[in-house]
């Protein structure tokens with residue numbers, strides 16, 4: 526397992542060690558001791574989530590507020606996504622900056638997203654299965670979000686906006702300026 530910090534402090538790209546043989550492959554999708562040692566964390570995940578989406582679906586940008594904030598370890602089990610995280614830690618030197626990466630069943634790359642980030646992903650293949658661990662429980666009342674095509678964040682989703690599939694909730698999300706300025 527290798528870990529590399531992104532341009533956003535404490536947000537890590539994780540490459541698990543894959544064991545291939547004539548039967549197929551094996552890898553440890555999560556190991557608490559190795560994770561905490563390599564990311565200098567003391568994480569305690571409490572909830573696993575899974576979603577399946579068609580090509581063109583965009584889920585996000587979502588986060589939970591304050592004490593309900595969630596750190597997430599995200600990966601793709603089937604298909605591929607463009608995963609995007611936004612640093613919304615107001616005291617962070619990279620406040621308002623984002624990072625994007627392709628996560629896929631093929632590359633098996635994982636992304637650790639610390640608390641204080643908004644998260645979203647664009648689905649690149651039909652029937653993509655997205656699986657992730659959270660270190661805090663879902664709290665509907667604390668759910669917040671930023672519109673995906675926010676003019677301040679300037680995220681390049683690399684996809685034809687007219688073909689995107691969003692939830693009614695995500696279509697109505699506020700702008701970054703509305704939330705943080």
Ligand SMILES: Cc1cn([C@H]2C[C@H](O)[C@@H](COP(=O)(O)OP(=O)(O)O[C@H]3O[C@H](C)C(=O)[C@H](O)[C@H]3O)O2)c(=O)[nH]c1=O
Nearest residue numbers: 574576584585586587588597644645646662663664692
């Ligand atoms: C997130 C969540 C949702 N739900 C229920 C609430 C809704 O009735 C239904 C679908 O929820 P939602 O449309 O918010 O699902 P996503 O759009 O995939 O939301 C997620 O997408 C972005 C990318 C994330 O990083 C968050 O984990 C999360 O916000 O599942 C639960 O019961 N528990 C949960 O933890």
